Amino acid sequence: xENVKKxxxxxxxxKSLNKNQKIAFYIVLVLAVxxxxxxxxxxxxxIGTQIxxxxxxxxxxxxxxxxxxxxxxxxxxxxxxxxxxxxxxxQVTDLHFGGGCFSLAKDRNAIDSxxxxxxxxxxxxxxxxxxxxxxxxxxxxxxxxxxxxxxxxALFDAIGIPYAPVLGNHDAENLMFKDRHxxxxxxxxGKYSLFRFQSGDGxxxxxxxxYVVNVKRADDSLHSxxxxxxxxxxxxxxxxxxxxxxxxxxxxxxxxxQEVDKLGGAKSFLFIHIPLPEYVDAWDSYLNGDPETKYYxxxxxxxxxxxxxxxxxxxxxxxxxxxxxxxxGHDHVNNFSVEYQGIRLTYGLSIDFLAYIGIKNSxxxxxxxxxxxxxxxxxxxxxxxxxxxxxxxKNYKIY
Numbered sequence: 250x251e252n253v254k255k256x257x258x259x260x261x262x263x264k265s266l267n268k269n270q271k272i273a274f275y276i277v278l279v280l281a282v283x284x285x286x287x288x289x290x291x292x293x294x295x296i297g298t299q300i301x302x303x304x305x306x307x308x309x310x311x312x313x314x315x316x317x318x319x320x321x322x323x324x325x326x327x328x329x330x331x332x333x334x335x336x337x338x339x340q341v342t343d344l345h346f347g348g349g350c351f352s353l354a355k356d357r358n359a360i361d362s363x364x365x366x367x368x369x370x371x372x373x374x375x376x377x378x379x380x381x382x383x384x385x386x387x388x389x390x391x392x393x394x395x396x397x398x399x400x401x402x403a404l405f406d407a408i409g410i411p412y413a414p415v416l417g418n419h420d421a422e423n424l425m426f427k428d429r430h431x432x433x434x435x436x437x438x439g440k441y442s443l444f445r446f447q448s449g450d451g452x453x454x455x456x457x458x459x460y461v462v463n464v465k466r467a468d469d470s471l472h473s474x475x476x477x478x479x480x481x482x483x484x485x486x487x488x489x490x491x492x493x494x495x496x497x498x499x500x501x502x503x504x505x506x507q508e509v510d511k512l513g514g515a516k517s518f519l520f521i522h523i524p525l526p527e528y529v530d531a532w533d534s535y536l537n538g539d540p541e542t543k544y545y546x547x548x549x550x551x552x553x554x555x556x557x558x559x560x561x562x563x564x565x566x567x568x569x570x571x572x573x574x575x576x577x578g579h580d581h582v583n584n585f586s587v588e589y590q591g592i593r594l595t596y597g598l599s600i601d602f603l604a605y606i607g608i609k610n611s612x613x614x615x616x617x618x619x620x621x622x623x624x625x626x627x628x629x630x631x632x633x634x635x636x637x638x639x640x641x642x643k644n645y646k647i648y
Contacts, residue, residue: 297353298396305360305404312409313373317462323448324461325411327373331467338475339372340520340618342578342597343380343417345604347389348397355602355609356397360404362600362635366617367408369638374443374462375410376475376620377401378578379417379522383603384425394425398435406440413443413475415458417522417578418482418494419604429482433457444477451507455498456481461508466624471515473622476508476572480523484558494523494579496556502565509571516626517571524577524596526555527563531589546632547585547596550614554580566592573626581605582614586630595630612636 317325329336341363346356367375382397383389389397398420405412414436421429436444436458447453448460456479464472481495497505509517532549534542566572567590574593581604586595598616602609616634623629 293350293353295396297350298348298356298400301353301356301360302400302403304357305400306407308360308364308404308407310407310409311368311371313411315373315411317411317443319445322450323445324463325413325443325445325448327411327462327464329464329466329472334466335621335623336374336464336473337370337372338374338376338518338620338622339367339370340376340378340576340597340620341366341600342378342522343581343599343601343604344377344401345380345383345419345601346397346400347391347603348382348384348393348400349386349389349391351388351390352383352603356400358602358609359600360400362602362615363404364408365638366633366635367410370617370619370633372410372619374475375405375408375412376477376520376576377405377412377414378520378576378597379415379480380419380578380604381414381417383419383601385422388603392425394421394432395427395435398427398432402435402439402442405442409441411441411443412439413460413462413477413520415477415520415522416479421482429457447504449504449508449511451504452500454500454504455479456501459501459504464622471512472624474509474512474515474517474571476505476517476519478505478519478521480521480556481558493557494554496523496525496558497521497560497562498558499560502560502562505562506565506569509569512571515571516573516622516624518574518576518620518622518628519566519572520576522577523579524553524555525563525575525594526559527589527592528555528577528594528596529553531587531594532585534589535587541590543588545586545588545593545630548583549585550582551580553583563590563592574620574628574630576618576620581608584614584632593630598632598634 315327317327381401384394384397445460458479462475484493581599581601583596597618619631621629
C-alpha cells in the first residue's frame with residue numbers, strides 16, 4: 250500500500266512538470282546513471298588491476314645467473330663466467346597491458362603468456378621493445394597508463410631477470426595520465442630494470458631512453474653490446490595530426506655514432522620500437538628475389554608502419570659496421586627476419602591481447618624472439634611461439 254502511495258506521488262510530481270522540466274529531469278537522470286556506471290567501472294578496474302599486480306608479484310622467481318653492475322656514466326655491464334661464451338636475450342614486444350575494468354582478463358592472459366615464455370627459455374636478459382601499455386577508455390576502461398605500467402613492472406621484477414625496455418608510441422598517448430618522461434621514471438625504478446634515460450657522458454639527446462648495455466668476457470674484453478633507442482611516438486607537425494610515426498632524431502643518430510665508436514669494433518645489436526624504413530625495403534627486396542637479401546623466417550601479415558622521420562640511421566649503421574642486428578616491434582602480426590645489405594632486420598613476436606580486434610583469440614603471432622650472441626659476429630635468432638610451448642590453451646596459463 251505504501252509503495253502504491255509512493256508511486257502515485259511520483260506520478261503526480263512527474264505530471265506536474267512542464268515539457269522543459271521533463272527534459273531536464275531525463276538529462277539529470279541519464280547523467281546520474283552515467284556517473285554511477287563510471288564510478289563502478291573505475292572501482293572495479295582499480296580493485297581488479299591491484300589483484301593482477303599482486304598475482305604477478307607472487308609468481309615464482311626465475312632469476313638470472315648474471316647480476317649486472319652500473320657505472321657512473323649509466324652503462325650497465327654483464328660479466329660472463331670463464332666457461333660461458335654465449336649470452337641469451339629474450340625479446341618481447343607490444344605487451345599492451347590495459348590496467349582497467351575492461352582489460353582485466355586480457356591483462357591476466359598477458360601476464361601468464363610472458364611468464365610462460367621467460368620460464369621456458371630462461372634468458373640472461375629481457376629486451377622489451379615498446380608499447381607495454383594500451384590504456385584507452387574504449388578498450389581498457391581507463392586512461393591511467395601509469396597503473397598499466399605498474400602491472401608490467403611488477404611482473405618483470407617478480408621474474409627477477411634483468412630487463413631493458415624502450416618506450417613505444419602507445420606508452421604515453423595524449424590524454425593519458427602520465428607523459429613519456431614520467432613513464433620512463435617508473436621503468437627506471439624497477440628492481441631489475443636496466444632502463445636509463447641516457448648512458449654516456451655527452452649532452453642530452455632527444456627521447457626518453459637511449460642507453461647501452463655491455464657484456465664482457467671473464468678477461469674483461471667486450472663480448473657484445475646492446476643498444477636501446479627511443480623511436481618516440483608521433484610527428485607533432487604532421488598535416489594529419491598524429492597519423493605519422495616518429496623515429497630517431499638527428500641528435501640521437503649522432504649519439505649512436507659516438508656510442509659505437511666507444512665499442513672499439515665490438516659487435517652490437519639495436520633494439521627499437523618503430524621499425525626503420527628499411528624494413529619495408531628489405532621485405533620488398535626479398536619478394537623481388539634479390540640474391541643479396543637473405544630470408545630467415547616469418548612473414549608480413551599486415552602493412553608495415555615504419556618511421557616517417559628518417560634520419561638515415563640505417564646508413565650510419567652500415568657505415569660504422571658495429572650493429573649486425575636490429576630488433577623492433579610495433580606491427581603486431583609482422584614477424585619476419587631478413588638480412589638486408591649485411592644487416593639482420595627482425596620483427597619481434599608480439600604479446601597483444603587488447604589492441605587489435607579479435608587478436609585475443611589468435612595464437613599464431615604470440616610469442617617471443619630469442620637472440621643468442623656468441624661474441625664477434627656469431628649469433629643465432631629464433632622465434633618461440635607461445636602455442637608451441639605446451640599446445641594452444643585459451644586460458645594461456647601454461648607454465
